Amino acid sequence: MVGLGVITVSMRELDRLKTVQAVVDGQLRPGLAAERLEITDRQFRRLLERYRQEGPSGLVSRRRGRPSNNRMPADRESVALGLIREHYSDFGPTLAAEKLRERHGMTLSKETIRRLMTEAGLWVPRKQRPPKVYQPRNRRACYGELIQIDGCDHRWFEDRAPACTLLVYVDDATSRIMELRFTHTESTFSYFAVTRTYLERHGKPVAFYSDKASVFRVNHPHATGGDGHTQFSRALFELNIEGICANSSQAKGRVERAHLTLQDRLVKELRLRGINTMEAANAFAREFIADYNARFAKVPRNSHNAHRPLRSDENLDLIFACRAPRRVSKSLTIQFDKMLYLLADTPEHRKLVGRYIDVYHYPDGRIEPRANGTALPFTTYDKLSEVNQGAIVDNKRLGHVLQLAQYVQEKRDNTRSRSLHTTEGPPRKRGRPLGKKSQRSLDQSDMLEGLERLQKQSWPLNGTEN
Secondary structure, eight states: OEEETTEEEOHHHHHHHHHHHHHHTTSSOHHHHHHHHTOOHHHHHHHHHHHHHHGGGGGSOTTTTSOOTTOOOHHHHHHHHHHHHHHOTTSOHHHHHHHHHHHHOOOOOHHHHHHHHHHTTSOOOGGGSOOOOOOOOOOOSEETSOEEEEEEEEOTTGGGSOOEEEEEEEETTTOOEEEEEEESSOOHHHHHHHHHHHHHHHOBOSEEEEOSOTTTSOOOTTOOSSOSOOHHHHHHHHTTOEEEEOSSGGGGHHHHHHHHHHHHHHHHHHHHTTOOSHHHHHHHHHHHHHHHHHHHOOOOSEEEEOOBOOOTTOOHHHHTSEEEEEEOOTTSEEEETTEEEEEOOOHHHHTTTTOEEEEEEOTTSOEEEEETTEEOOEEEEOTTTTSOOOOOOOGGGHHHHHHHHHHHHHHHHHHHHHHHHOOSSSOOOTTOOOOHHHHHHHHHHHHHHHHHHHHHTTOOOSSOOO
16 A cells, blocks of 8 residues: 555555546546556546546545445354354364355355454465475385385486386385386386286285376276276285375385486486397396395395285286276177177076176287186177277377377378479379378378387387387
């Protein structure tokens, strides 16, 4: 607020005074002044007349010092605040507003409740809260008690190859790197492959500690369908391994700090050895892990190894497969991934009509319907084979597919431009499009050439891990 004589005006009203004074002095036209103040010409004429009669005080808002027309009555505020103090003093504004409406019939907006609780000292706005302090916690006592897992997308091969993701498994008690795996992206099948290698090599740990990525946790608050668990968490449950999601990146600091060390040391080791592909890097990973652990691993407080051996009844092929429930129709068919699967017409299969069975999707791409623990024989019927489908692409691999699309588009554009100015054969009429048949053959050849070029650079295009 700014004092002007005995009048106190706001900065907005001071700008209004300067604009009106400019019109009075003949320096500004009234229409332009109204546009600058974002008001109508008629309202500006009223302000100008009030200024000539009353001076600067005429431009002060008439609502100053008067209660708002939408102001809630004071007695209603006191009643709401009394109920909040008595029953909901530790509630947040949103939940308190819901309970006042449900239990007491008082319909107040959550922002009104927020203001009342803030003025009464029952709620502290987030901007006024002190910063959260992340204190260090002690390491777990035993080796294999807690394994931190995370993926790091980085240019591990620098400019020699495209960026990829490194999956890192770190033991919390010793900071030992348990597994390293270069992969195209953080996907369920990628974590399946690395976790299976871990279990076969070390045994089953007590718990895996991860972030809140969709591989490990269903993040949608109103997700429909399924049992509320991801494929990875379901696999851990069947293996009797606890899956824990960290609430912040600081909570799993062991693996986060390991990323920084790997982005320095591992990148340079790959450069010195001339490794440019994920296959060669994965082959070198065991040697690097041994050297890393010899340098940086800690001694656990307890010498007990918390890893447990795999049981004989734990079939990793079935556990590390994505499953989807499908209902058997009256014609003994199930539909999965836009493909129709026809079950054999047998008395046993007829008993499955109307029931849900599991369709197993294995990492190598195989599909297998199973019921009561046994695989069901089937044949396939692709009713969409003749339809030109749009590509279904995982969001983390969209960049690779766009690279292919860009290459094909540039090839087609360049081909058309050359056809307009070629000197071989009869000249083509400018602007005449290619025929459908020739255009289709051109698209297919360009696509095949683009696939071959991108596969030489180890870019994924078929949605499966190598």
